[in-house]
Amino acid sequence: MNNQSKLENVNVTTLKNEKHTKASEAATLHKQRKLKKAGLFALFVGPAFLAFALIVLIPFFTGMYYAFTDWNGVTGNIKWVGLDNFTYLFTEDKQFQTSFWLTLRYTVVAIILTNGVGFGLALLVTRMLKTRNILRTVFFLPNLIGGLLLGFIWQFIFIKGFASIGQLTGLSFFKLSWLGDEKTAFWGIVIVSVWQGAGYIMLIYTAALQNVPQELLEAAKIDGANKWQTLRHITLPMVAPAVTVCLFLTISSSFKIFDVNLSLTNGGPFKSTEMLALNIYTEAFVNNRYGLGEAKALVFFIVVALITIIQVTYTKRKEIES
Structure with a gap:
């Protein structure tokens, strides 16, 4: 055992x-x-x-x-100044405040026009037209041109082209001093930006419109809905995710506009069209106040981040509701 x-x-x-x-x-x-x-x-x-x-x-x-120093961007002397740069921005730097509100106004206008024109072009190229593929290419081409080159091209158009058309036609619209006046220079930047960005936004809306079920559109037509009712109650809710994306892209690009602003007006006349990105660039690399420029850039980043987060959150919530 x-x-x-x-x-x-x-x-x-x-x-x-x-x-x-x-x-x-x-x-x-x-x-x-x-x-x-x-x-x-x-x-x-x-x-x-x-x-x-x-x-x-x-x-x-x-x-x-x-952003918390007084570095000039060149020498090795860096002095910690704490919140002095930010205090200066909000109390004494009037040009920064002017550029901030100008950029905000430009962003609102550019978002509305770019999305409106882009959506309108998307509706056009999704129609059963023989030339729709050619139209897509033509509308998208401006987006392929760099901002600096685009600004110089449109600078020639505004100064020389419009003046020639004005002489031939006598129309006052073409005789305006487009880049020499504060109001018209602002709208000149808007025109160029919308002309460049609408084609890209059009592609996103086109993809969304092509995914709208045709059965729904046909059923609405049979039920007697007109084109506006179909667009409002069927098409727009179905393309809501694309609207969220396009709003995010246009908000970001509009706030950060630099190259078109630099090449078209360079902030003129008399800094009346100096957007925030150009103001930051001028402060850091022209005035050699790099620390102050970084403080402006940090404030700029926080504002854009907050606005985009609010926009995405709100539009996503509206998507769920619709």
Whole structure:
């Protein structure tokens, strides 16, 4: 009996050892798989994250530090000034305040016109027209032209082209000093920006309109709904996600307008059309007050971030309600 008990104990111990060995092998295999997945993830994501960190994250946090200094952007003398830059912005820097409200006004106008024109063009090119593919290309082409080049082209059009048309036709619209007057220069920037951006917005709305079920449109037509009722109660609710995206894109691009502003008016006449991005650039790289420019950029970032978050949250909520 003693020998049998000993044999049974040996068998139990052997089974326990085998189970423990298998569990250890399974744990090791699981760990190896996790390491392999982590390695593949690092291999694919690592270079992109490194580039993002070098180009975006490090300059962003470095700029946040400089916003609290009086660095001129050239010498190595950096003095910590705390909130002095921000106090100066909101109390003494009138040009910053003027540029801020001008940018806000421009953004509202550009958002409405760019989305309105883009949606109108999308409705046009989704019609069963023989030339719809050509029209899509023509409407999208301005978006491929760089902002600086576009500004110089339209500067020639406003100064030389419109003047020639005005002489030939006698129309006062073409005789206006488009870039020499504060009011018309503002609208000149709006015209160029809408002309450039509407084609891109058109593509997003076109994709959304093509996904609207034709059965719904046909049913509405049979029920006696006119085109406006169909657009308001069927088409617009169905393309609500595209509206959210387009509003986000136009808000972001309108607030950050720089190249068209620089090449078309350079902030003139007398800084009356100097948008916020151009004001920040001038402060940092022309006036050599880099710390103050970074303070303006930080305020600019916070304002744009808050506005876009509110916009996306609100439009997403409206999507769910509709």
